[in-house]
Amino acid sequence: MASSRRNDADGLLLERHGLDRRDFIRVCTMAAVAVGLPASVGVKWAEAAAKGLKPSVIWLHFQECTGCTESLLRTSHPALAQLILDLVSLDYCETLFAAAGYQAEDALKSAMAANAGKYICVVEGAIPTKDNGIYCKIGGKTAIDMLNEVANKAGAIIAIGSCASFGGIPAADPNPTGATGAPMILAGKTVVTIPGCPANPYNFLGTALQFVTFGTLPALDEKGRPRFAYGRVIHEDCPRRPHFDAGRFVQQFGDEGHRNGWCLYKMGCKGPVTHANCSLQPFCEVPGAWPIGIGHPCVGCTEQATAFRIPMHTTVEIEHVTPPDGYPPIKAPQGAVSAVAAGLAGLVGGALVGGGWVAAKKADGGGEKAGTKPDKGA
Structure with a gap:
C-alpha cells in the first residue's frame, strides 16, 4: 500500500515535467552514461530521487x-x-x-x-x-x-x-x-x-x-x-586526430585545410596538453558544440598552466607522443642548396681531387729513386 502511494507520488512528480516513469529512468541513465558511468548507476539515481534522497x-x-x-x-x-x-x-x-x-x-x-x-x-x-x-x-x-x-x-x-x-x-x-x-x-x-x-x-x-x-x-x-x-587529453580523442596523424594541418584561418576540417595544431590548439572530455561530451548535447568543433583551436581552459597564460595561438609541446606523431607532414618542406654552399662544395671537391693526383705522382717518383724500375727484359 505504502509502495503504491509512493509510486503514485512519483508519478505525479514526473507528470509535472511531462515524463512517465520509463522516461525518468531513461533520462537518469543517459545522464550517467554521459559522464562515463555504467547505465546501472542511472537506475540507482532514479531510485534515490524517488525516495527523496x-x-x-x-x-x-x-x-x-x-x-x-x-x-x-x-x-x-x-x-x-x-x-x-x-x-x-x-x-x-x-x-x-x-x-x-x-x-x-x-x-x-x-x-x-x-x-x-x-x-x-x-x-x-x-x-x-x-x-x-x-x-x-x-x-x-x-x-x-x-x-x-x-x-x-x-x-x-x-x-x-x-x-x-x-x-x-x-x-x-x-x-x-x-x-x-x-x-x-x-x-x-x-x-x-x-x-x-x-x-x-x-x-x-x-x-x-x-x-x-x-x-x-x-x-x-x-x-x-x-x-x-x-583522465585523457583532448588530443587523444579529437575528431581531427586522423588529420594530425596524416600531417594535414591548417596553416591559416580560411585556407583549404581549414575549410576541410584539418587539424588545428599549428594554429595554436592546446588539445595535446588539455585534460577534458569536450570531444566526447559536447555542450548542450549538440554535436560539434565546442571550440574545435566550430573551427577554432582549443584554448586549454581546464589547465592552470595553460589557460589565460599561454597566448591563444601559440603552439604547445605534445604531452604524450605516440607513434603517429612522428610521421612526416603531407607536404614535407623541401630543402634547397644555396649558391654559396654549392661553391664551397666545389672547392672542397677540387682540393680533394688535386691532392689525390699530387699524392699519386709522388708515389710514382719515389718508386723510381729507390731502384724499383722494372727490368727491361720483363
Whole structure:
C-alpha cells in the first residue's frame, strides 16, 4: 500500500515535467552514461530521487561571469533543465533565487542548519585575497569568509569552472585582486575541481549524484579533477586526430585545410596538453558544440598552466607522443642548396681531387729513386 502511494507520488512528480516513469529512468541513465558511468548507476539515481534522497546544494557565486550556471541551465535531455531541480535540491543560488537581501541570507542559514554535514557546497568564481578580500563582498561578508563558513559544514565541496578551480581569468596577470581558486583557500580539505570555461554541466551532475547515491566522490587526479572526465587529453580523442596523424594541418584561418576540417595544431590548439572530455561530451548535447568543433583551436581552459597564460595561438609541446606523431607532414618542406654552399662544395671537391693526383705522382717518383724500375727484359 505504502509502495503504491509512493509510486503514485512519483508519478505525479514526473507528470509535472511531462515524463512517465520509463522516461525518468531513461533520462537518469543517459545522464550517467554521459559522464562515463555504467547505465546501472542511472537506475540507482532514479531510485534515490524517488525516495527523496536529493542532495541539498548551496551554490556560491564570487568572481565569475555566471557562465557555469548558464551552462547547467542549458542541458537539453527531455525536460532535464527542470528535472535537475528535482534530482538536486538547489537551496541557495543567488543567480536563480527569487529571494533577495535578508530572505536570501535566511535561506542560506536554514539550508546549512538543516543539512549540516550532508549538503554540497558548490563554488563558482575566483576568490580575491588582496587587501583582506575586500574586492568581493556579499551581505557584508568577504568571499573568503563566506566560503570558509559554508565549506566548514559541507559534506562535499565542488569548485565548478576554471575560476573556482584555480583562479581562471580573474587570476590572469597582473591579477590585481589577488584572485585564486577554492582549493587554495580551503587548503587541507578535499575539493573536487571541475574546470572549464564554462564547465560541462554533466561533469558536475555526475559528481553530485554519485555523492548522494553512494556517499562517495569519483576518483580524482592530483588536481582534484574527476578522472572520468579529465583522465585523457583532448588530443587523444579529437575528431581531427586522423588529420594530425596524416600531417594535414591548417596553416591559416580560411585556407583549404581549414575549410576541410584539418587539424588545428599549428594554429595554436592546446588539445595535446588539455585534460577534458569536450570531444566526447559536447555542450548542450549538440554535436560539434565546442571550440574545435566550430573551427577554432582549443584554448586549454581546464589547465592552470595553460589557460589565460599561454597566448591563444601559440603552439604547445605534445604531452604524450605516440607513434603517429612522428610521421612526416603531407607536404614535407623541401630543402634547397644555396649558391654559396654549392661553391664551397666545389672547392672542397677540387682540393680533394688535386691532392689525390699530387699524392699519386709522388708515389710514382719515389718508386723510381729507390731502384724499383722494372727490368727491361720483363
